[in-house]
Amino acid sequence: MQPTRQQLEQWDRTAVWHAFTQMAEYAPLIIERASGATLYDLDGRALLDGVSSLWCNVHGHCHPRIDAAIRDQLSRIAHCTSLGMSNPTTIRLAKRLIEIAPPGLEHVFFAGDGAAAVEVALKIAFQYWQQRADPRPAKTKFVALGAAYHGDTIGSVSLGDIGQFHAMFQPLLFDVFRLPSPESYRLPPGVTLATAAAHYLGQMETLLAQHHDEIAAVVVEPLVQGAAGMALQPPGYLAGVCELARQHDVLLIADEVATGFGRTGTMFACEQEQVVPDLMCLGKGLTGGYLAMSATLASDEVYRAFLGSYADAKTLYHGHTFGGNPLAAAAALATLDVFEEEQTLARLPEKIARLGEHLARIAQHPHVGDARQRGLMAGIELVSDRTKREPYPWTERRGMRACQRALDRGVFLRPLGNVVVIMPPLSITLDELDQILLAAEEGIVTATELNG
Numbered sequence: 001m002q003p004t005r006q007q008l009e010q011w012d013r014t015a016v017w018h019a020f021t022q023m024a025e026y027a028p029l030i031i032e033r034a035s036g037a038t039l040y041d042l043d044g045r046a047l048l049d050g051v052s053s054l055w056c057n058v059h060g061h062c063h064p065r066i067d068a069a070i071r072d073q074l075s076r077i078a079h080c081t082s083l084g085m086s087n088p089t090t091i092r093l094a095k096r097l098i099e100i101a102p103p104g105l106e107h108v109f110f111a112g113d114g115a116a117a118v119e120v121a122l123k124i125a126f127q128y129w130q131q132r133a134d135p136r137p138a139k140t141k142f143v144a145l146g147a148a149y150h151g152d153t154i155g156s157v158s159l160g161d162i163g164q165f166h167a168m169f170q171p172l173l174f175d176v177f178r179l180p181s182p183e184s185y186r187l188p189p190g191v192t193l194a195t196a197a198a199h200y201l202g203q204m205e206t207l208l209a210q211h212h213d214e215i216a217a218v219v220v221e222p223l224v225q226g227a228a229g230m231a232l233q234p235p236g237y238l239a240g241v242c243e244l245a246r247q248h249d250v251l252l253i254a255d256e257v258a259t260g261f262g263r264t265g266t267m268f269a270c271e272q273e274q275v276v277p278d279l280m281c282l283g284k285g286l287t288g289g290y291l292a293m294s295a296t297l298a299s300d301e302v303y304r305a306f307l308g309s310y311a312d313a314k315t316l317y318h319g320h321t322f323g324g325n326p327l328a329a330a331a332a333l334a335t336l337d338v339f340e341e342e343q344t345l346a347r348l349p350e351k352i353a354r355l356g357e358h359l360a361r362i363a364q365h366p367h368v369g370d371a372r373q374r375g376l377m378a379g380i381e382l383v384s385d386r387t388k389r390e391p392y393p394w395t396e397r398r399g400m401r402a403c404q405r406a407l408d409r410g411v412f413l414r415p416l417g418n419v420v421v422i423m424p425p426l427s428i429t430l431d432e433l434d435q436i437l438l439a440a441e442e443g444i445v446t447a448t449e450l451n452g
């Protein structure tokens with residue numbers, strides 16, 4: 001017998017432990033199906049998906065092309081291991097990823113989640129220095145940025161610096177060299193937008209000059225630090241970091257889990273500053289947001305340090321049961337086909353411009369401190385005092401209140417603290433974009449008119 005609606009809601013509150021959710025306060029929102037950018041709940045109520053089902057949906061839900069590719073793969077094999085074995089779909093995907101990635105990234109390691117892709121990159125970077133032809137065994141540390149987010153496993157949390165998510169686990173983490181977040185809204189005293197890149201790069205240069213002998217890699221989210229609240233890096237920063245890493249013989253790990261697959265306007269964010277990292281992490285949009293899959297791409301230089309006879313013990317001793325899963329690979333290949341067939345990237349500029357127009361208007365609101373955007377990735381930061389850039393106390397949950405109001409207007413949004421995130425599927429129409437931003441604006445007005 002089918003469970004009743006009440007049973008579903010009851011079990012959703014008790015049996016399911018939801019991610020990043022205070023279960024004592026959780027109010028079930030149960031989505032039964034979706035089409036394009038629209039989600040439908042149990043009552044058939046339509047909700048526009050303003051955050052791409054948490055930053056991963058690319059071409060819309062139930063895209064016929066991707067659905068068909070998964071069904072087709074399902075009739076062959078759902079899963080085979082990548083430990084010493086392969087299948088045509090996963091092989092083809094690796095080849096396609098190498099073709100579209102920045103030149104020089106020539107080898108693909110598959111895992112299941114973004115966090116795992118970052119863990120793999122850390123272990124590869126560490127092991128590379130231990131066993132390359134000219135080993136540098138003291139290079140064991142990592143440089144990470146303030147407000148970084150790279151996932152929720154212990155290695156990626158060690159890189160991370162989102163106070164509320166990460167402070168609790170401090171005793172479990174390894175130390176990193178931490179530099180201030182290279183963001184553009186709350187600049188240090190005396191620094192302007194024009195001098196910001198040079199300022200942050202100066203800090204990186206000082207650190208690398210002093211400690212490069214012990215540093216394996218610098219880890220960055222290119223162009224935009226997503227979970228930091230869509231913090232934008234000043235132009236030139238990413239290219240500068242890449243240059244400094246080269247100069248000081250330190251690897252560069254680019255975490256494109258959030259920025260990859262068209263999100264910032266180009267297929268990968270690194271392209272915008274002609275940066276080729278040594279290791280690049282992909283996830284979220286890789287399968288169009290359909291299935292769990294991530295990938296770590298490596299340069300040939302890094303990869304070759306792992307080659308040798310079995311007895312040399314240079315093997316990368318790391319793997320995940322479902323790494324390279326063929327169903328996910330089929331979804332990923334179809335996602336890349338749709339990029340070509342629907343000219344997804346060529347059609348982005350007008351959507352990016354329309355989003356920009358809405359943000360410019362919303363930025364005028366007295367409690368909007370900043371409305372920032374890179375491609376179809378945007379954050380509207382609510383502040384209690386605009387001139388002082390004073391954040392609302394996090395306990396007031398202004399961002400969440402704005403999103404709750406938007407939900408009443410038929411738009412699903414999920415904030416990052418005081419930042420209302422706008423991150424629709426790349427397939428969003430201009431009309432849908434208008435609806436999302438009008439609902440967000442109404443939510444923001446309502447949530448900031450109220451006292452504490």
Ligand SMILES: *Cc1c(COP(=O)(O)O)cnc(C)c1O
Nearest residue numbers: 113114115149150151226257258
């Ligand atoms: C979401 C995210 C991750 C983690 O990916 P999961 O699939 O949730 O493990 C890692 N890095 C960045 C930049 C992300 O935005």
